Amino acid sequence: MDASLIIWMIGAAIMAVALYTFIGFIPGTDETSVLLPITLAIVLSGVDAMVVLSFFIAAIVTLNLTNAMPTALVNLPGGVMSSAMIEHSIVIKKAGRSAEVIKKMAAASALGVLISVPLSLVLAFFLTPFAETIAPYSGYLFIIGAIFLSLISRNKTLSLFSIIPLAVLFMALRHLYWGLGIVPEDQTITVSFFLGITIGPLLVSLFRLLNKQIFNDSIIDKENHISIPKRNKDVKKVNPFKLLSKEEKKHAGMGAMIVNFFFVLSPVGLTILIGEAFGKRYKDPFKRAVMSVTTMSGVVQATYLSGIIIPLLALGIPLSPVAIGPGNALFNAPPVFDLDNNIHHILGFSEFTLAVIIGAVIALLLSYTLITRYALQITKVILSYVPHEAVLGLFIAFIVLLAYMDAGFINIFGVLLVGLLSGTLNRMGVNYGVQFMSLYAAPQLVAFLIGAF
């Protein structure tokens, strides 16, 4: 490896920090929708696999940290993950302490990264021998995964019942495109269906508004009133280890450690579970809220890092919600990567480790410094100038673009169909994890059903 490759990795990480600091502060920017298209573009541009990996790791570390800022400061969740923190953030904001607590959150977040990067690398290292034996059965693993995620979700029966219809829809569209000759038979449409699932709930919300009655009922009479805390006087203290109390350090650290072992589970689910469990020990509502959000800040980082590092390094198959979701392009981005030739196959252990460390360290140093000093100012600028309308417009444009690129004009409507179904199921209570797993399980599942009956 030469020095220029390292410079490339550092450059990619810095670029990721700059881009995702901005995106992270914009409320409502769903992680998958903002990570997937950009990562896909980076992969397709043909840069070295190590550069791609550094970029992605820096992107998730930055995004997880910055998403918590609008959540804590103005109670608008920065992304899906930070929606877990919203209740506690309201308590903290009402107490007038949010400017102070965001520093604790940033410190806990840094702690989460420092714990989970080495731990997930070690876990992946020990899991690798088993990967050889399970890899040939990956198709069945996705079916088992879809069933497993249904069984641990809140709506078990509903989720189980939705797996096959979803699989049938995905395969029906693929066969339609193959049959019409729009897509060559050796090519499987995944990326745009994937974003269709992600953006489904938004599509359903927008479609419902086309119903006059629902539209009239949804009208509200005032703008969103938001108050931003004034700059905290205590700005000098930025050492992450001094910002946290002993107990906060213990909980954030322990939480980050635990979730590494559960990398196949839903990141949002884990974050809520562990954050609430550690917060509950405190009677005082303010103390409980602070403990929950600091724990969650550490846990969020760990769920994302372990969710991408372990499956990518040990297996090369997207077997966690993070890998199937936002990190999908690292596994599957034809023609550059596919399930038999991706970062897992291209990079050795030491190259992989180096790329991860460069991404994580640069993201932590830059975004931590930026946030502990300027979080309030950035929030104010973003909220004053970036309209929510533009954010929603951007999501719609991304999905139209990727749908068109995957299978032409007709697929825009194919993806709309996917979005409307999965968004409706989502509202009814079928989580993203089950739906993503169903997408991956679809070919084997449909083949199995036809063979069996």
Place this chain on the structure above:
Amino acid sequence: MKHALLEIWGDVVETKALVFSIVIITALTMGAHLLAPADNSTMGLFFGIGGAVLGFLICVKVIKPRRHITIEEDQ
């Protein structure tokens, strides 16, 4: 369609501005994408994202966010 404020995805939007954003950003995204060389999907994606960013910036310039921001007094 009339002007109205709605809450979608946790924040307030104005209907006309929303339709404007969706149309402008999607049109620029697809327009830029179609300008790229047809045989190169990487350039196609880059052009498309470029168009999306341009559309996004236009909306940032033209649309005023429906947020009423105040700065809290002493913490």
